[in-house]
Amino acid sequence: MTTILADCKTKMTNLNLKAIDEQLRDAGLKPTRQRIAIADILFRDGHKHVSAEDLHEEVKKSNIHVSLATVYNTLHQFTTAGLLQEVSVDGAKTYFDTNTHEHQHFFLEDTNEVMDLEGISIDKDDIANVPDNMEIVRIDVVVRLREKSSKA
Amino acid sequence: MTTILADCKTKMTNLNLKAIDEQLRDAGLKPTRQRIAIADILFRDGHKHVSAEDLHEEVKKSNIHVSLATVYNTLHQFTTAGLLQEVSVDGAKTYFDTNTHEHQHFFLEDTNEVMDLEGISIDKDDIANVPDNMEIVRIDVVVRLREKSSKA
DNA sequence: ATTTGTGCAAATCGTTTGCATCTGA
DNA sequence: TCAGATGCAAACGATTTGCACAAAT
Numbered sequence: 046m047t048t049i050l051a052d053c054k055t056k057m058t059n060l061n062l063k064a065i066d067e068q069l070r071d072a073g074l075k076p077t078r079q080r081i082a083i084a085d086i087l088f089r090d091g092h093k094h095v096s097a098e099d100l101h102e103e104v105k106k107s108n109i110h111v112s113l114a115t116v117y118n119t120l121h122q123f124t125t126a127g128l129l130q131e132v133s134v135d136g137a138k139t140y141f142d143t144n145t146h147e148h149q150h151f152f153l154e155d156t157n158e159v160m161d162l163e164g165i166s167i168d169k170d171d172i173a174n175v176p177d178n179m180e181i182v183r184i185d186v187v188v189r190l191r192e193k194s195s196k197a
Numbered sequence: 198m199t200t201i202l203a204d205c206k207t208k209m210t211n212l213n214l215k216a217i218d219e220q221l222r223d224a225g226l227k228p229t230r231q232r233i234a235i236a237d238i239l240f241r242d243g244h245k246h247v248s249a250e251d252l253h254e255e256v257k258k259s260n261i262h263v264s265l266a267t268v269y270n271t272l273h274q275f276t277t278a279g280l281l282q283e284v285s286v287d288g289a290k291t292y293f294d295t296n297t298h299e300h301q302h303f304f305l306e307d308t309n310e311v312m313d314l315e316g317i318s319i320d321k322d323d324i325a326n327v328p329d330n331m332e333i334v335r336i337d338v339v340v341r342l343r344e345k346s347s348k349a
Numbered sequence: 350a351t352t353t354g355t356g357c358a359a360a361t362c363g364t365t366t367g368c369a370t371c372t373g374a
Numbered sequence: 375t376c377a378g379a380t381g382c383a384a385a386c387g388a389t390t391t392g393c394a395c396a397a398a399t
Contacts, residue, residue: 074379075372075373075374075377075378075379076373077372077373077378077379077380078372078373079379079380080379096363097363097364098363110381111380111381112380112381112382113364113381114364114365114366114380114381114382114383115379115380115381117363117364117365118365118379118380131288133285133286133287133288133339134285135285136283136285136288136290136291136388136389137362137363137388137389138288138362138363139288139363139364151327153331154334162324162326164324164325164326165319165323165324167317167319167338171317172314172316172317172340173316174314174316175303175340175342176342178344178345179305179342179343179344179345180342180343180344180345181340181341181342182306182341182342182343183340183341184338184339184340184341185337185338185339185340185341186319186336186337186338187285187336187337187338187339188324188327188333188336188337189333189334189335189336189337190327190328190331190332190333190334191331191332191334192330192331192332193330193331193332226353226354227352227353227354227397227398227399228398229353229354229355229397229398230397230398231354231355232354248388249388249389250387250388262356263355263356264355264356264357265356265389266355266356266357266358266389266390266391267354267355267356269388269389269390270354270355270390288363288364289363289364289387289388290387290388291388291389350399351398351399352397352398352399353396353397353398353399354395354396354397354398355394355395355396355397356393356394356395356396357392357393357394357395358391358392358393359390359391359392360389360390360391360392361388361389361390361391362387362388362389362390363386363387363388363389364385364386364387364388365384365385365386365387366383366384366385366386367382367383367384367385368381368382368383368384369380369381369382370379370380370381370382371378371379371380371381372376372377372378372379372380373376373377373378373379374375374376374377374378
């Protein structure tokens with residue numbers, strides 16, 4: 046009964062590979078080499094914010110080849126499965142957040158970094174003038190930061 | 198003393214063309230045919246949210262030819278000059294807002310529309326954990342809306 | 350006349366897609 | 375076996391850029 050799991054164990058740094066495996070199955074996703082590698086990187090440390098490109102770079106460092114297209118696919122599958130959340134902070138790139146709880150973000154304009162910001166929250170009931178055939182999906186708050194000295 | 202202003206007056210719907218002219222000059226921008234046409238569309242009615250593509254379509258309807266590249270250039274110049282504000286609501290497109298005061302946005306996920314939302318505001322002093330070499334540039338709040346029935 | 354802006358088309362960037370091939374159960 | 379996943383390269387949409395030409399003062 047050799048599964049891909051056993052095959053991956055040597056390369057993985059995550060202690061609960063089993064959990065990843067189950068999480069993927071629960072999401073209806075076959076736990077493939079690539080998906081396990083990606084999940085391992087995403088979920089082994091604390092919360093992360095990655096772009097597809099970022100993640101692709103990180104995966105390259107492991108011994109498992111994953112194409113950029115697969116990284117994109119996987120990020121979207123994980124998002125649909127509720128394992129990730131998309132963050133819209135700045136036009137160009139899409140960021141994915143491993144923290145799927147209600148929380149907000151700092152965005153560092155100098156470095157294009159995204160950071161979690163817990164603490165503030167806006168009550169949906171405080172929002173006036175919501176058209177009545179509409180419902181609030183989510184309230185996103187982005188606090189844009191800049192280094193104190195820099196002007197541009 | 199025939200300036201381009203006189204030349205444009207027949208085509209413009211905006212009553213205070215003079216003001217536009219001055220606004221552009223103040224911003225260090227030559228009041229060209231194209232920039233005046235764009236400014237007229239942007240500022241003649243109430244507050245607007247446009248993408249470059251949107252605006253390009255609108256300008257086409259006037260009798261003044263403006264290339265898409267110039268629309269982009271102009272939007273950025275206006276933004277730098279403080280006449281517009283960029284809005285980051287959803288990955289793909291960048292929206293520009295003629296309302297440069299502090300206010301927040303609704304984003305209609307079904308139609309990709311941006312709407313102003315006045316009323317809520319977050320006090321900068323309420324934000325904890327701002328790294329102390331950083332300052333808050335802006336706090337963006339986006340309330341995402343969806344039609345009540347639709348699931349996707 | 351000089352400086353600045355504009356138009357076009359090609360280039361770029363992030364992301365998506367089509368399809369042949371491969372993999373995991 | 376066989377559905378489902380992957381890789382590649384080409385397609386894509388939004389935005390930018392380079393450069394010759396045009397326009398405003």
